[in-house]
Amino acid sequence: MFKWWKSNQYSISARQAVIFATAAILIVSMYALTLRYTLHDAIRTQMHQELTFREKLVLPTIQDYADEGRWDALKDELERISAIEGHRVQYWVKPTIQTFSEAPDLPNNVVWENLPIGYSKVSVSEEICSLYLLNTELTLSSGNTRLALLVAIDSTPYMGTFDSFNQKMFFLTLFGACLVALLGYVISRAGMKPVNALSIQSGKIEPGVNGQRLDTKVLPLELQPLGASFNGVLERQEVAWQQLESFNANVAHELKTPLTNLIGQTQLAISKRRSREELEELLYSNLEELDRLTRIVNDMLFLSRSQSGQTPLLKEPVDLAVEANKIIEYLEPNFHEKALRVSCTGSGKAQVDRGLFHRALGNLLENAIQYAEPDSTILIHIEVNAGQASISVTNTGETIDDTVKASLFDRFFRADPSRNGSSARHGLGLSIVKAIATLHGGNAFVSTSKQQNTFGFSINC
């Protein structure tokens, strides 16, 4: 039962029916208990009144007989009065000081001496209902003789009523609960109908077709947020889908250029007799194109593996400034070529995969060199803050437009589409930086100010 309750596959209607039934049982039981208590109270009051009434009724008789000392006659008389009502009411008297010659014939369980003065209630046996008792002491008008009087009323008829009331109440409660559960289920089913309508609507959505949305206007008020968020999901999926498609197109395009070169120049070479040198030249050129293809394929594989979490990191504690200087040395000729100066500030240690760190910072520096103005300074800044190390590279150059900032780390994105020459890097450098940062629990970032573009990435120390 609990398993069913906790599992996510319960029927909402069934669950609501159970909740309704529980609520109904609770409320009806509360009413029933209150009524039962009230009724019980009323019966007791009624009994007490009857006892008092009977006592008043027999008091003059007792006075009369007791004055004359006719005890046995009094007993008979009380017996007679009791018999009139079919022994439903019984009377016993005894003097408080001396006892009768024989003890009064009291029912089982009733011990006169233990009874309090006033009203009390005693259960005689299982079958016979409780006896309501009134125990009083009287002083006879004639003298000092004190008597004790016990009046008892059998509550069977009242209790019969009470029991039948209880029984009816119990069944009524049970029946009511069942009815509420059933009705609750039906109501809930009716209430859930718009959800079915929603699922039919969403069932009609086909894959790959853009612009499909749920019609939220026909939905009830409660379901409109769900519909709207579902539409939001659709929209985001659509964007992702389009990105993927344009990515595929980009890959194809990126591969097309070297392939075209390969095919074209090879065809040209074999169309005529060529000298050995010309053929050699062709092979070298082919090799360059093939290297380029290999690099694209390897970078793509790296990105796809890093995204599916298949790249294991060989993390080790690394002094970031030391590594940065190694890369600066490695790229020294490239700086030299554009007469660029490099300055590295800050320091920090972090747990990183050294090879990947080299690659990320190397990509950033190559990017900076490519876009830096000749004879300017490239700034590398290392900072460790709150468990995050961040490495940024700033170059002086044309300020990057705000509109393209968000796409800079996308695969194959190039701020300048015309820069598509055979020797230029394909547009995966920055997305690799981002992938490496993500692998290290960080992120890639870009910021610009006047004539200054800063690219960087953070890593979790």
Place this chain on the structure above:
Amino acid sequence: MKILIVEDEQKTLRYLTKALEENGFVIDGVDDGIDGLHMALEQDYEAIILDVMLPGIDGYQVLERLRKRKQTPVLMLSARGNVEERVKGLQKGADDYLPKPFSLVELIARIQALVRRRHNDTRDISELNIADLNINLLSRKVFRSHHRIELTAKEYSLLSLLARHEGEILSKLMIAEQVWDMNFDSDANVVEVAVKRLRAKLDTPFTTKLLHTVRGMGYVLEERGKQNV
């Protein structure tokens, strides 16, 4: 120096055979796993180049069965370059693992390394001599025809790397990895620049050139005059 190549792609098999033959190896080539295993068990090879995806039985199984009887060095080739595959290959007893697409230069270098390792060629040497070039590895001094050549630290590492691999073509990436500790593919032409500087000190003043560029592949340090004569 006999090497077995087990590779079902005919074109690959053909050019690998040719390349290794040109590098002084004797090659047996087979194109399926069953023949490959048979040959590997029957004959003694210096090394085996084993493709993973083969008809008959695949490369891993060939390797597994081979290892039960022989410890011939094995270089595995695979188009599946992911790390699990690589680890699987190495765990099953491969000595090296090269994902496709690979560069020929790298393959040859690795085969030479495997063969060298087998011949226990790692003995400590304190001096390298190529033609009239003398490198003292202990004092880190370089002489040519008894003239002292002054080199920077990087130039020295580059020269000693090339000298240790005399006659082997080393790709730019391999050099970058060994000398600069950089293993990422880049447009960086630091290797080119460093080679140029080294050449200016090492070769320019002398008639016999030792440091050669193999276009599109890398660099090699060797005395070429003799072979041609």
